[in-house]
Amino acid sequence: DVKVTQSSRYLVKRTGEKVFLECVQDMDHENMFWYRQDPGLGLRLIYFSYDVKMKEKGDIPEGYSVSREKKERFSLILESASTNQTSMYLCASRTGGANTGELFFGEGSRLTVL
Amino acid sequence: QKEVEQNSGPLSVPEGAIASLNCTYSDRGSQSFFWYRQYSGKSPELIMSIYSNGDKEDGRFTAQLNKASQYVSLLIRDSQPSDSATYLCAVNVGTYKYIFGTGTRLKVLA
Numbered sequence: 001d002v003k004v005t006q007s008s009r010y011l012v013k014r015t016g017e018k019v020f021l022e023c024v025q026d027m028d029h030e031n032m033f034w035y036r037q038d039p040g041l042g043l044r045l046i047y048f049s050y051d052v053k054m055k056e057k058g059d060i061p062e063g064y065s066v067s068r069e070k071k072e073r074f075s076l077i078l079e080s081a082s083t084n085q086t087s088m089y090l091c092a093s094r095t096g097g098a099n100t101g102e103l104f105f106g107e108g109s110r111l112t113v114l
Numbered sequence: 115q116k117e118v119e120q121n122s123g124p125l126s127v128p129e130g131a132i133a134s135l136n137c138t139y140s141d142r143g144s145q146s147f148f149w150y151r152q153y154s155g156k157s158p159e160l161i162m163s164i165y166s167n168g169d170k171e172d173g174r175f176t177a178q179l180n181k182a183s184q185y186v187s188l189l190i191r192d193s194q195p196s197d198s199a200t201y202l203c204a205v206n207v208g209t210y211k212y213i214f215g216t217g218t219r220l221k222v223l224a
Contacts, residue, residue, distance in 0.1 A: 031210065043158075043202075043214040056210065090157055102148060103204070103212060108157040 003027070004106035006091050012112045019078040021109050023091030032074035033092040033103065034058075034066060043090065049074055081113045116141040116207050120215035128223050133190040135218050137203030140184070147179055147186045148204040151197075152217065158202055162188065193222045 007022040025032065034046040035058075045058030047066040055066050063085060067075045074093075078085055088110050092103040117140045127133045135149075146165050150158035162177040164170045164186065170177045176189040186205075190197055200217040207213055 033210070040216060042216045043204075043212075045211070048210045050210065101146070102160055102163050104160060105150075105157040110155075 004091055004093050004104055006089075006106040006109045008109050009107060010110050010112075012114065013081050014114055015082060017081050017113075019081050019111065021076040021078075021089055021091075021111070023074045023076070023093075023106055024072050025074075025091075025093040025104075025106075026072065027093065027095075027104075028071065029093040029095050029104075030071070031094045032068065033094075034064075034074065034076045035090045035092065036060070036087040037090055037108075038087050046076065078111075081111075083113050085111065086113045087111060116205075116213050118203055118205050118213045118215040120201075120203050120218045122216060123219040124221045125218055126221045126223055127193050129193060129195060131193050133193045133197065133220055133222070135188040135190075135201050135203075135220065136185060137187065137215055138185045139203075139205045139213070141205065141207045141213075142181075142184065144181075144205045144207050146206040147177070148206075148212075149175075149177060149186075149188045150202040150204060152200045152202055154200075161201075190220075193220075195222045195224045198222045 003026045032049045035043040048056045049068040065077045091106040094101045119138045149162045152158045164177040164179045174191045178187045202217045203215040
């Protein structure tokens with residue numbers, strides 16, 4: 001079974017703080033994704049990485065950056081957290097062999113910014 | 115704008131009945147389609163993927179795809195209270211682009 005692990009399930013941060021969300025997958029997947037999920041808005045793509053050190057902006061990259069130094073790990077960084085970044089953050093991975101393949105999600109990280 | 119539409123529900127069905135969840139999509143070029151189950155406060159869990167027209171069965175779940183009509187559905191047979199969740203329809207519309215519906219909330223009544 002694919003295992004995608006997000007290190008922090010619940011975080012509470014202050015406005016202006018720097019926030020790191022970590023995601024690790026154990027299936028040697030090439031592609032990794034960061035989404036946020038908000039009520040009524042569904043899942044929105046923040047960033048996508050198709051290989052180590054490679055990244056593409058998604059639909060809502062403003063206020064976020066990412067890092068992929070190792071194949072199994074994909075980090076999302078909020079440089080200066082704001083209250084409108086309060087959300088559920090979901091990491092996903094998939095094999096790079098099929099660009100239309102299945103996404104496997106981690107448990108999610110619920111972030112509250114005060 | 116590419117869209118995936120789902121009825122938000124709630125869809126209430128009695129235990130043991132068939133639950134039918136529907137999804138329509140706008141991009142005719144879409145090649146792959148997915149159903150995810152999401153319990154409240156949890157992350158989406160993949161139930162089914164379907165890539166070609168017709169039916170695909172996996173246990174109590176059947177996914178149906180009709181590309182001409184641009185809809186995909188999920189049938190859950192012998193519904194159980196544990197099936198109560200939000201079901202997300204997702205459509206791949208490009209190399210790394212997936213469009214997710216906002217989900218249909220299913221309630222299975224014991």
